[in-house]
Amino acid sequence: MIHQYQLGGYNIVLDTCSGGVHVVDEVAYDAIALFESHSREDVLSSLQEKYAGREDVTPEDIAECYDQILSLKEAGKLFAPDTFEGMAGKLKEKSAGVVKALCLHVAHTCNLNCSYCFASQGKYHGDRAVMSFEVGKQALDFLIANSGTRRNLEVDFFGGEPLMNFDVVKQLVAYARSVEKQYNKNFRFTLTTNGMLVDEDVIDFANRECHNVVLSLDGRREIHDRFRVDYAGKGSWDRIVPKFQKLVEARGGKGYYMRGTFTHANPDFLKDIETMLDLGFTELSMEPVVCAPGDPSELTAEDLPIVMEQYEKLAELMLERDRAGKPFTFYHYMIDLTGGPCIYKRISGCGSGTEYMAVTPWGDLYPCHQFVGEEAYRLGDVWTGVTNTEKQCEFASCNVYARPDCRDCWAKLYCSGGCAANAYHATGSVAGVYKxxxxxxxxxMECAIMVEIARRMDRKKAEAQA
Amino acid sequence: MKHIETIETRNLCESAKNGGCGECQTSCQSACKTSCGIANQQCENTESK
Known part of the structure; x- marks a missing residue:
């Protein structure tokens, strides 16, 4: 299966099953489009007719181009057959019963009252609560006990607002550090925060202990303050931005993301990215809102063309800033074409409900943070482990080949079937897709790959000039 | 005349041989929390590359 598109001045051909990426001229672009459905003779005559007025495209050129395509096919880099279906589920079989990541909901409460919050202001449609040290410790013990030979264990302190339970967060990190060597584990902590309670103590802690921090900022003040308000209805932008700047400056290059949400109020989210850049942030993520159908913040069909254009402009901006020596990272445009995930990972997906679970303040286990509050999806608890094995099986059997909608999608091995929670909310089934x-x-993905191609071309040009 | 420039990429078929160690990051954990893919994940198994 191939995908052809034109972007950023490049003719790009992706070969889904080999992972091949090719930049081609217009003759090859046309020839590849005809290659599988036409004979050699037909392809050549069709292109000779099309390029008849072009002195620079001779019949010999066209024939040579056809043979280059054929060579790539024979080398397995173009039109590679899909032979991976039999591997679907194998990674999950290989790692059956292994848990390697937990999202710890240390606070089902929040000091902001954002109407668009998928977690209903941190309460997840339930009661307000904070996690005790005992529950958190048991969760970490559960993770260690169920992690098999996995060395890298990930724990995200999440909420609500996790800093409303900061003392427990600190105690849990201290506990994990005290036992990780004994069990030959390496804990990687992430803190996801709205910034309201960030102070010197939090900054020191985050920079010392957290592999990554995720800082919620929606960009422009008026966009951010439209939803991200306190319980008095007052916007939070002016209070959090200086704290985030201080935290990031003190971080000294360690991982962080400024993570924004765009909604129907700002499909033109590039302006919000530019605001983040103006504030000095360079590691950025902007996510489409996840909300109930009909919610006023929901992206509409009219918003989509705007969003698509914004993604293209974002790619252009990244390249402009690269060339000006002021690069920045956009989470969804990070793609390592030579060192990305293996085929098992590409087929298996996010691992929700199997290797990744969320833990509520009461110690209940859910397939991921987005299922918390859906009682039918409660998998068990941190004391007895997973007891709802029937529900877990739904997640264990979830892979890109288990989703009929993914079968003919060129992006399936970049996406791996997408988000189970989004699929569930859109279709009622974790095996569906959120179209x-x-x-x-x-x-x-089109934009991310184009950016990567352009960077390589820039490097090649620079090397040639040197 | 070269009509096609092939960009160096990881060979997915080859990755089947030694892949699946499971040490890589859980896709959703790092930043998005709402719209995951796996393309931006790093492989952490240096022996398989």
Whole structure:
């Protein structure tokens, strides 16, 4: 399966099953489009007719181009057959019963009252609560006990607002550090925060202990303050931005993301990215809102063309800033074509419900943070482990080949079937797909690959000039 | 005349041989939390590359 598109001045051909990426001229672009459905003779005559007025495209050129395509096919880099279906589920079989990441909901409460919050202001449609040290410790013990030979264990302190339970966060990190060597584990902590309670103590802690921090900022003040308000209805932008700047400056290059949400109020989210850049942030993520159908913040069909254009402009901006020596990272445009995930990972997906679970303040286990509050999806608890094995099986059998909608999608091995929670909310089944999310994902991949091609071309040009 | 420039990429078929160690990051954990893919994940198994 191939995908052809034109972007950033490049004719790009992706070969889904080999992972091949090719930059081609217009003759090859046309020839590849005809290659599988026409004979050699037909392809050559069709292109000779099309390029008849072009002195620079001779019949010999066209024949040579056809033979180059054929060579790539024979080398398995173009039109590679899909031979991976039999491997689907194998990674999950290989790692059956292994848990390697937990999202710890240390606070089901929040000091902001954002109407668009998928977690209903941090309460997840339930009671307000904070996690005790005992529950958190048991969660970490559960993770260690179920992690098999996995060395890298990930724990995200999440909420609500996790800093509303900061003392427990610190105690849990201290506990994990005290036992990780004994069990030959390496804990990687992430803190996801709205910034309201960030102070010197938090900054020191985050920079010392956290592999990554995720800082919620929606960009422009008026966009951010439209949703991200306190319980008095007052916007939070002016209070959090200086704290985030201080935290990031003190971080000294360690991982962080400024993570924004765009909604129907700002499909022109590039302006929000530019605001983040103006504030001095360079590691950025902007996510489409996840909300109930009909919610006023929901992206509409009219918003989608705007969003698509914004993604293209974002790619252009990244390249401009690269060339000006002021690069920045956009989470969804990070793609390592030579060192990305293996085929098992590409087939298996996010691992929700199997290797990744969320833990509530009461110690209940859910397939991921987005399922918390859906009682039918409660998998068990941190004391007895997973007891709802029937529900877990739904997640264990979830892979890109288990989703009929993914079968003919060129992006399936970049996406791996997408988000189970989005699929569930859109279709009622974790084996469905969230079609709007798919469209956005495919656009992001086209842009990400184009950016990577342009960077390589720039480097090549610079090397040639040197 | 070269009509096609092939960009160096990881060979997915080859990755089947030694892949699947499971040490890589959980896709959703790092930043998005709402719209995951796996393309931006790093492989952490240096022996398989």
């Amino acid at each position: 709007t999310g798919c469209e956005l994902f495919r656009k992001r």
